[in-house]
Amino acid sequence: MPKLAFHPDEVKVVSKRFGQGAANIDRYIELGGYAAAKKCLAQGPEWIIEEMKASSLRGRGGAGFPTGLKWSFVPKQSPRPKYVLINGDESEPGTCKDHLIFLHDPHAVIEGTIIAGLAIGAKLGFIYLRGEYRYLLTIMEKAVADAYAKGFLGKGIFGSETEFQIITQTGAGAYEVGEESALMESLEGKRGVPRIKPPFPAVVGLYGGPTVINNAETIASVPHVIEMGGAAFASIGSPRNGGTRLFSISGHVQRPGVYELPMGYNLHKMIYEIAGGIRGGRKLKAVVPGGSSTPVLLPEEIENLGMDFDQVGKAGSMLGSGGVVVIDDQTCIVEFALRTISFYQHESCGWCIPCREGTDWLKKSLTRFHAGYGVTQDIDNIQYLAENMMGRTFCPLGDAAAMPTLGFVKKFRKEFEEHLNGKPCPFAKHIELAVI
Amino acid sequence: MSQESMSIFSPQVAARFDALVKKYPVRRSALVPMLLYAQDEIGYLSDAVIAEVAERIGITELEVRNVASYYSMLRFKPAGKYNVQVCTNISCMLRGAYDLYECFQEELGIGHKGVTADGMFSLEEVECIGACCWAPAIQVNYDFHDDLTPQHITGILETYRGRASAEGSVR
Numbered sequence: 001m002p003k004l005a006f007h008p009d010e011v012k013v014v015s016k017r018f019g020q021g022a023a024n025i026d027r028y029i030e031l032g033g034y035a036a037a038k039k040c041l042a043q044g045p046e047w048i049i050e051e052m053k054a055s056s057l058r059g060r061g062g063a064g065f066p067t068g069l070k071w072s073f074v075p076k077q078s079p080r081p082k083y084v085l086i087n088g089d090e091s092e093p094g095t096c097k098d099h100l101i102f103l104h105d106p107h108a109v110i111e112g113t114i115i116a117g118l119a120i121g122a123k124l125g126f127i128y129l130r131g132e133y134r135y136l137l138t139i140m141e142k143a144v145a146d147a148y149a150k151g152f153l154g155k156g157i158f159g160s161e162t163e164f165q166i167i168t169q170t171g172a173g174a175y176e177v178g179e180e181s182a183l184m185e186s187l188e189g190k191r192g193v194p195r196i197k198p199p200f201p202a203v204v205g206l207y208g209g210p211t212v213i214n215n216a217e218t219i220a221s222v223p224h225v226i227e228m229g230g231a232a233f234a235s236i237g238s239p240r241n242g243g244t245r246l247f248s249i250s251g252h253v254q255r256p257g258v259y260e261l262p263m264g265y266n267l268h269k270m271i272y273e274i275a276g277g278i279r280g281g282r283k284l285k286a287v288v289p290g291g292s293s294t295p296v297l298l299p300e301e302i303e304n305l306g307m308d309f310d311q312v313g314k315a316g317s318m319l320g321s322g323g324v325v326v327i328d329d330q331t332c333i334v335e336f337a338l339r340t341i342s343f344y345q346h347e348s349c350g351w352c353i354p355c356r357e358g359t360d361w362l363k364k365s366l367t368r369f370h371a372g373y374g375v376t377q378d379i380d381n382i383q384y385l386a387e388n389m390m391g392r393t394f395c396p397l398g399d400a401a402a403m404p405t406l407g408f409v410k411k412f413r414k415e416f417e418e419h420l421n422g423k424p425c426p427f428a429k430h431i432e433l434a435v436i
Numbered sequence: 437m438s439q440e441s442m443s444i445f446s447p448q449v450a451a452r453f454d455a456l457v458k459k460y461p462v463r464r465s466a467l468v469p470m471l472l473y474a475q476d477e478i479g480y481l482s483d484a485v486i487a488e489v490a491e492r493i494g495i496t497e498l499e500v501r502n503v504a505s506y507y508s509m510l511r512f513k514p515a516g517k518y519n520v521q522v523c524t525n526i527s528c529m530l531r532g533a534y535d536l537y538e539c540f541q542e543e544l545g546i547g548h549k550g551v552t553a554d555g556m557f558s559l560e561e562v563e564c565i566g567a568c569c570w571a572p573a574i575q576v577n578y579d580f581h582d583d584l585t586p587q588h589i590t591g592i593l594e595t596y597r598g599r600a601s602a603e604g605s606v607r
Contacts, residue, residue, distance in 0.1 A: 002570045002582060081461070093525045093564040124461070131472055131509045132565050134578035167459060172472045173509030175563065189467035189493070191506040207461055250527035250568040257569045292526055292564075323568060325526055339529055343563055349506075 002099065005257025007274045011236060013224045013244045014217060015260040018104040023139055025146040028107040036226035037114045038158050048119040052222070054230030056242030060097075061087055061178070061215030062291065062320045064309035067222070068230075071212055073202040074120040080209035084116045084125035085201075087183055088216040091130055091175040092291035093343060094323025097246035097258050098216040102129065102136035105220060106143035112219035114157065114164050115226060120212050123163045127216075128187060131172040140168050175347035179395045180213040182349070193349045194395035217246055238264030241308035245322050249275045252282065252328035264306040271302070271326055282328040286411070290320025292340050293400030295407030296327075317407070332427035333415050337408040338366040344401030355398035358389040362405055372422045379416050383409050444484045449477050453492055467493050471504050480514045508563070516551045516558030518596045520544070521575045524561050527568035532585070536572050537561055539586040543593065556600060557593065 004019050012018075022028045040048050052068030059065045074082060086109060090098040101109060113125040127144075129137045144166050147153045157164050169187055171177050177186045181195035184206045205211025221243055225233045234242035241263035247270060250256045254276030261270065267289065271277065278284050286296045289307070295317040297305070305315055312319040327336065345359035365382050368374060382405065389402040409416060418426055443450040452473065456466040470492065474485045481504055490497045504510045522540055524533040541547055544557050551558040567573035570582030574592075581592055 002567065002580070005569070090566050091564060094527050094568050095564075096566045096568045096570070099566045130566065131507070132575060132578070135580070169465070170469050170472060172468050172507035174507050186468060187465055188462065189464035189503065191503055193506075248569050250571055251530040256527075256571070288526070323527075325530070325568075327530065331530065336526065336529075339524070339526055343525055346508075346563060 002096070002103070003257065004100070004104075005255060005259055007259055009265075009269075009274060010260050011244050011262050012260050013228075013233075013236065014101070014108070014221050014246060015104075015258075017108070018100060020104075022105050022107065023103070023143060025107060025143065025150060028105075032227065033107050033223070034111055034152055034158075036223035037111045037118075037152070040115045040118050040226055041158055041160055041162060045119050045121060048115060048226070051226060051230035052119070055225040055233040056230075056237065056240055057218065057221055057225055057233065058241060058309055059215055060217035060221070060245065060322065062092065062293075062318070064319060067214065067218055070202065070214075071116065071119045073200070074210045074212055075203065076121065078210050080207070081124065082120055082122040082209055083206045083211045084113055084120065084122050085180075085183065085187065085206055085211055085213045086113055086125065086127040086216055086219050087178060087180065087213055088127060088129040088133070088136075089171055089174075089178040089183060090133075090216070090321075091178050092293065092321040092323055093340075094248060094250055094288060094291045094325040095321040096248045096250075097322065099133065099136065100246070100258050101216055101220045102133065102140055106140050107147065108220040108223055109140070109216055110143055110147050110153070110166060112214075112222035113166060114152070115222050116212055116214060116219060117164045118162070120210070122212070123165060125164065125166045126169055126187060126206070127166060128169045128171060128177075128183060130177075131170050134170070137168060137170050144168055174349075175343075176349045176395070176397060179397065182395065183213065184211065191349070193351050194397075196394055236262050238262070238306060238308045238311070240310060245307070245319075247307070247322045247324055249324045249326065251324075251326035252278055252280075252331070253326045254279045261307070264308040264311065267297075267302040267305045267307050267324070270307065270324065275326070278326070278328050280328075282330060284326065285329040285331060286327045286333065288323070288325035288327070288404070290318050291323035292325070292343065293396075293404060294318040294320040295403050296333075296411060298411055318403075330427060332370070332425050333408055333412040334366065334370045334419055335425065335427070337405060338363070338370050340404050340408075341366055341401060344397065348397060348401070352393035352395075352398060354389045354392040355401065358385055358398065359401045361385055362401070369416070369419055370425060372419060372424055374416075374420050376417075376420060379409060379413060444488055445474065445477055449473065457492060464493055464495065467495075467500070467503055468507065471500070471507075471510055475510060480511050514551070514555075515560075517556050517600060518576050519558045519560060521560045521562040521565070523563070523565045523567070523571075523573055523575075525564040525568075527564070528572040531571040533572040536574070536584055536586055536589070539589050540574075543589050556597065 177192035182192040186192040345363040386402040386405040573582040
C-alpha cells in the first residue's frame with residue numbers, strides 16, 4: 001500500500017480523512033461525511049453554484065477551469081438527461097494524488113458527485129477509474145454499494161424525493177482517455193478518440209446530454225467547500241486559486257510523496273523543506289512543475305514561484321495536475337526529453353496528423369540524438385517540429401507533447417549540443433538506439 | 437438467452453455480464469469493462485471471447501476488435517499467469533526503473549511482452565501507472581509493488597510462484 005507522507009506545513013482539507021479508515025461509510029459519517037450533501041439538498045442548486053463560485057475552486061485535472069462556472073454553463077432545462085462524469089483516469093506522468101483519494105476517501109468522491117448532480121439537475125453520475133486502478137475500483141464499488149444501502153444514493157436520496165444514481169466504470173489503459181471528450185467516447189464503449197469542440201460537454205456531452213466532467217480531486221474538494229463555505233475555502237489559497245492542492249512530489253527528492261499544501265505555496269520550499277531537498281547531496285537541475293506535459297523550470301526560476309495556476313503560467317509553464325517531478329544534476333535532460341516524448345508517441349490516438357506524426361518524428365530524432373548520432377541542425381529541427389504541433393490538434397495531447405520538448409530544447413540547448421557528432425551521452429546509459 | 441448455456445465464461449462471470457449490459461443507459465457502455473473482465477478470466481481476447489462479447493453487446497466482431505485494439509491493457513495473445521508490468525516513465529526512471537527492468541529481463545530471461553517457457557510470467561515495460569511518489573513501481577497483474585530496488589525482484593517472483601503452486605495443490 002502506498003505510504004502516506006506528512007509534513008507540519010501541510011493544510012489538510014482534501015486529505016484530512018486519509019489514514020482514518022474513512023473508506024468505511026460509518027467512519028466517514030462519524031468524521032462529518034455526507035453532511036455537505038444533505039445541506040446542498042436543502043439549499044438547492046443556485047446556492048450550491050454560488051458557493052462553488054465563491055470558493056475559487058479550479059479544476060485539478062490540469063486545465064484549472066473554475067468549477068462553479070463550469071457547473072453554471074449546464075442548461076437548466078434539457079430535453080436529454082444530464083450527467084455528471086468524474087475523471088479518475090489519472091495518467092499524467094508524475095501524478096498519483098487521485099490514487100490516494102480513491103484509496104482513503106472514496107465517499108468524498110461520491111458525496112462530491114451527488115452535490116454536482118444536485119447543482120446541475122442530473123440524476124446519474126459516473127465515476128471512471130483507469131483500468132490499472134483495479135484495487136481502487138473495488139474500493140469505490142464497495143463505497144457506492146454502501147451509499148446505496150444507506151439510502152444516500154437511489155430513487156430518493158437522504159429520504160427526499162430527489163433521485164441520484166452512480167455507476168462506476170473501468171478504463172483499460174489509455175492516457176488519451178483522460179481528455180474529457182475522449183473519456184466520454186470510452187464510456188460510450190468506443191475508442192478513446194477526442195471529439196471536435198464545440199459543442200462543449202456542458203451542452204452536448206455523454207450520450208448527447210449536457211455533462212459536467214470533473215477531476216476526482218476537484219470533486220473530492222467539493223464537500224469541503226460546502227462544509228467550510230466558499231469564501232473560507234477561497235481564503236486558504238491565493239487570489240483566484242481557492243483552497244489546497246494535493247501535490248505529488250516525485251523524482252530525486254529525499255521524501256517523495258503526496259502533500260496537501262495551499263494553492264500558491266512556494267515551489268522552492270516545497271522541494272527543499274516539504275520533500276527534504278535533493279537526495280544524495282546532489283544539486284537541483286530542473287523541475288517539471290505540473291506533470292510531464294508542463295514545460296520544465298530551472299532552479300533560478302523557482303526561487304519565488306508560488307504554485308498556483310496564474311503564477312506558474314506567468315513563469316512560462318503550467319500548474320497542470322500538480323505532479324512536481326524533481327530532477328538532479330546527474331540526469332541527462334536529453335534522455336529525460338526522450339522518455340517524455342516516447343510516452344506521448346505511445347499515447348497519441350493517431351487522429352490528428354500533427355500529433356501522430358510529430359510525436360513519432362520527435363521520438364525518432366531524440367532517440368538518434370541521445371545515441372550520439374545527432375547533427376547540429378537536429379536541434380532546430382526538433383524545435384521546428386514541436387512548434388508546428390502547437391495548437392494544431394483537436395485535443396491538448398499534441399500541445400502536451402510539444403510544450404515540454406520545446407522547454408527542454410530552449411533551456412538546455414547546451415546539453416543537447418554536448419551530445420552532437422558521435423559524442424557519448426555524458427550521463428546516461430539506459431535508452432538504447434532503436435533501429436530507425 | 438441461449439448465451440448462458442453456450443457461454444465460454446464461468447457462470448459467475450456470465451452472470452456478471454448479464455447484469456453489466458443492463459447497468460448503463462446505453463448497452464455499449466459495457467464494452468470496455470466487459471473486455472477487461474473477459475481477459476481477466478480467459479487470459480486474452482481470443483476469437484471466442486470477441487465473438488461472445490460482440491453478441492452480448494449487440495455489435496459486430498469488427499467493432500469489438502476496433503475498440504479493443506485501442507486500449508493498451510487489452511491483448512490478443514496470452515500473457516503469463518502473472519504479468520509483470522514495469523513502469524519506466526519519468527518519475528520511475530529517475531529512481532532506477534531501467535535498472536529494475538533490466539534485472540527483471542535477466543531474471544526471467546525474457547524481454548518486452550515475452551512469456552516464460554512455463555507460462556508463469558510475462559514481462560512488459562509500461563507507461564505511468566500512477567505510483568510516481570512511490571517509485572520505482574511495478575504491477576503484477578493488478579497488484580502494485582512500490583519503492584523497489586533490484587534486490588526485491590527474487591522475493592516478488594517467489595511470492596507469485598508460491599501462490600501458483602498453492603493454487604495448484606488446491607486443485
